[in-house]
Amino acid sequence: MKGKKPYLACLPAVAAAVLLLVLAAPSRAAHGNGTKESPKEESSTLQFPVPPPPFSEGIFPCSECHAEMTPNPKRRKLEEEHTNIVLNHGQGRWCLDCHDLKNRDKLHLISGEKVGFDESYRLCGQCHGDKYRDWKVGVHGKRTGYWNGKKEYLLCPNCHNPHNPRFKPLAPKPPPVRPEDIR
Amino acid sequence: MKTRGNPQEDRPMSDTETREQRIFRLSRRKALKGLAAGVGALAIPGRKASALTWQDFLQKNFRELTRAEVQTIIARLEKEYSARFKKDVKVKATPPIEGVLYGYGLDLSRCIGCRRCVYGCVDENNQSRDPQIQWIRVLQLEKEKGVDLEHAEYYYNPKEVPAPGHFYMPVQCQQCRLPPCVKVCPVQATWKENDGIVVVDYNWCIGCRYCMAACPYGARHFNWKKAGLPAGEMNPETHYLGNRPRPVGVVEKCTFCIQRTREQPGKYPACVEVCPTGTRKFGNLLDPESEIRYIIENKRVFILKEDLNTQPQFYYFYAT
Numbered sequence: 001m002k003g004k005k006p007y008l009a010c011l012p013a014v015a016a017a018v019l020l021l022v023l024a025a026p027s028r029a030a031h032g033n034g035t036k037e038s039p040k041e042e043s044s045t046l047q048f049p050v051p052p053p054p055f056s057e058g059i060f061p062c063s064e065c066h067a068e069m070t071p072n073p074k075r076r077k078l079e080e081e082h083t084n085i086v087l088n089h090g091q092g093r094w095c096l097d098c099h100d101l102k103n104r105d106k107l108h109l110i111s112g113e114k115v116g117f118d119e120s121y122r123l124c125g126q127c128h129g130d131k132y133r134d135w136k137v138g139v140h141g142k143r144t145g146y147w148n149g150k151k152e153y154l155l156c157p158n159c160h161n162p163h164n165p166r167f168k169p170l171a172p173k174p175p176p177v178r179p180e181d182i183r
Numbered sequence: 184m185k186t187r188g189n190p191q192e193d194r195p196m197s198d199t200e201t202r203e204q205r206i207f208r209l210s211r212r213k214a215l216k217g218l219a220a221g222v223g224a225l226a227i228p229g230r231k232a233s234a235l236t237w238q239d240f241l242q243k244n245f246r247e248l249t250r251a252e253v254q255t256i257i258a259r260l261e262k263e264y265s266a267r268f269k270k271d272v273k274v275k276a277t278p279p280i281e282g283v284l285y286g287y288g289l290d291l292s293r294c295i296g297c298r299r300c301v302y303g304c305v306d307e308n309n310q311s312r313d314p315q316i317q318w319i320r321v322l323q324l325e326k327e328k329g330v331d332l333e334h335a336e337y338y339y340n341p342k343e344v345p346a347p348g349h350f351y352m353p354v355q356c357q358q359c360r361l362p363p364c365v366k367v368c369p370v371q372a373t374w375k376e377n378d379g380i381v382v383v384d385y386n387w388c389i390g391c392r393y394c395m396a397a398c399p400y401g402a403r404h405f406n407w408k409k410a411g412l413p414a415g416e417m418n419p420e421t422h423y424l425g426n427r428p429r430p431v432g433v434v435e436k437c438t439f440c441i442q443r444t445r446e447q448p449g450k451y452p453a454c455v456e457v458c459p460t461g462t463r464k465f466g467n468l469l470d471p472e473s474e475i476r477y478i479i480e481n482k483r484v485f486i487l488k489e490d491l492n493t494q495p496q497f498y499y500f501y502a503t
Contacts, residue, residue: 130503134502137474137477138464138474138477139290139464139474139477139478139482139502140461140502141461142458142459142460142461143451143461143474144451144455144456145450145451146448146449146450146451147444147448147449147450147451147465147466147467147473148280148283148447148448148449148467149447149448149449150448154461159459159460159461167295167460169295169343169344169345170295170297170343170344170459171297171342171343171344172296172297172298172339172340172341172343172344173297173298173299173301173302174298174340175298175337175338175339175340176301176315176317176320176337176338177314177315178338182314182315183314
């Protein structure tokens with residue numbers, strides 16, 4: 001009996017330790033998930049609820065085609081693919097200024113940081129800082145939703161084609177009836 | 184003996200004659216009164232008239248109604264509209280939200296004059312399609328001349344907008360802080376609510392159109408005929424002071440989409456939501472975090488016809 005006593009005394013301590021581990025497991029897992037996303041990404045997603053990027057049909061993910069291709073960083077005119085894209089955005093630009101060479105499903109900032117297509121406003125904001133500042137507070141661009149509640153933003157490419165960003169003219173709706181034509 | 188009471192008579196009338204004549208006159212006045220009362224009695228609904236008409240006839244000004252009376256009236260209107268448009272029409276009487284003063288911003292550097300707002304407003308607010316009533320007018324102005332209303336073109340219709348050398352300026356009710364339209368209304372059928380929206384009680388309006396003459400922005404419109412509003416296009420979400428169907432002979436105007444903006448949470452007005460260029464901004468002037476406050480504090484802002492001291496809650500601005 002005397003020999004068993006220390007063993008028995010250990011039991012509650014072991015049980016407590018096991019219990020603690022079990023309790024701690026979910027919180028550790030949650031913490032682990034949280035660290036996967038950078039805090040910057042998390043805050044921007046929370047702050048600007050944007051719709052999915054307006055991709056042309058079947059174009060995304062880009063890696064579907066590009067994964068098997070050897071990346072060619074040489075500045076050139078594309079003659080086989082993407083020939084429909086006319087780049088009319090500033091001067092002297094080309095694809096890899098914004099698109100990432102290694103990960104085709106991402107864009108990259110000047111700093112080298114990779115951003116998703118759903119965060120393209122950070123990329124555009126590098127040059128168009130004044131527009132980005134206005135967009136963040138809801139002054140540039142269209143915002144829908146609720147004036148005193150949840151607001152919905154649009155991404156820059158929802159209105160501006162990133163390769164040719166000038167806003168396209170629209171056909172106006174019919175003019176009002178002239179008073180002399182009212183019967 | 185000559186005819187009594189003839190003014191052409193040479194001989195002056197005796198006291199008795201004058202008295203008799205007065206008696207005659209008085210009795211004639213009485214007769215006229217009786218006649219007027221009779222005609223009046225014919226004009227008011229008879230016993231066979233529906234209860235609806237009687238209630239309409241006796242309804243007080245909206246601001247004098249008790250809550251219970253408002254509920255009764257709303258129930259009556261809902262029944263009437265639902266039968267007329269063959270759909271479930273809802274009429275709200277949502278009061279202003281505490282601590283809210285609506286403000287509107289319009290970015291002149293963005294508007295391309297596509298008139299989407301005009302038709303978005305018509306769809307939302309049940310304006311008459313024929314004869315046409317539109318609460319928003321989009322003016323085409325020349326860039327060289329700036330905001331020069333005398334040279335504004337209202338019926339522009341190019342193939343595509345913006346037309347070169349031009350900019351566009353939509354004008355609608357400016358929800359003035361000192362509204363001349365409210366000042367001139369002889370029956371107080373129009374007033375400014377606590378959240379800054381100028382509203383009309385269509386059941387109280389007598390259709391004198393003084394307010395239209397007083398408004399310097401041409402923002403008020405008159406129902407000359409029965410509204411041509413197809414049942415299929417009728418928006419059943421309505422507000423008593425806003426987009427419910429209007430009777431003939433009353434004035435109507437923009438209410439910042441009172442049926443949308445007074446809700447919790449409140450949607451943006453239809454014109455804001457429909458604008459493809461994000462020209463239109465809306466929010467609470469009393470909230471320092473709102474878009475409209477940011478615009479007023481950081482952008483070049485002006486109000487239309489400032490010299491008239493109407494003090495609009497509608498701000499034009501240039502974002503760039």
